[in-house]
Amino acid sequence: MADFTWTTRSPLQQAVIAGRHGAAIAKAGIRLSEIRDFDLVQVFARRGQWAATAKAAKAYFGVAAPTGPKAVTGKKGVLVWSGADQFMALSPRLGTIQPVDGLRGVFEGFASLSDQSDGRCLIRLSGPRVREMLAKVNSLDLHDGVFPIGAAATTSIDHTAVNLWRDADAPDGSPVFNVLVFSSFADSLWHTLVDSAAEYGIEVETVSIAVD
């Protein structure tokens, strides 16, 4: 009998090809990256237990859990609001412990946890033309005055459900948007994003955020 070795593979393995794509413009208007090697846990307060959940999150992550469409950065990860009384905790992959096990003791008794680490892909979009590109596939107003750094939304991109939030601006001043998408939709969404970005010129890369 052959022994099987299971190797973790991103659902975007085939789709993400590093380098320049689309229009041959000197400076790419869009930068697309796949962020790999993260732990992602959905935290869902049980009925009437939001206050206790928020308190536990504050103690563990060092930052108040978001009560509205916001993403906040704590010392152990980013907390992204995902609906009423719930958020997703995103952190670099530790590898040494199952994502849920690390949080079990923190939320025991008042919140339900669900490991989504391999259930979602994380795509980061930036570049000077990123808002124009996103406007083709999403109906949100992403203007700086309406969607500032730290703003988050559960919304749809090309009819695919996503968690979208705005990160700190890139060194060149371009806004940065993160998109969490279900793994099974990631390949399709990636191609949609590439198509809508092509006219501006694209720079593609993959980034690992694992803790070695």
Added chain:
Amino acid sequence: MRIACPFCGERENGEFTYLGDAKPKRPAMVAIDGGAGAPGEAEAFYDYVYLRDNFAGEMSEYWYHGGGCRSWLVIERNTLTHDIKSVRAAPGAGAAKAGAK
């Protein structure tokens, strides 16, 4: 038409799914709940399950924000003008504290 979700803010109606009238309440159905039943309750239940009023004007409706925060909402809407008078979270987990900080 745009709908102001109490959790997410204003969104296009393509993110929402319509269910229907939010007014009907499930009547007692003693016969199928294990009791002897009462006169007229089958008719009342039939009415609750199948019969809907066709409003021309203001009504309250269930909508589902499936393209967003996946919450059920109750919306008071005028079916003639699409004017929306109010949007609130339907009762349930989490939703009970809609808008609370």
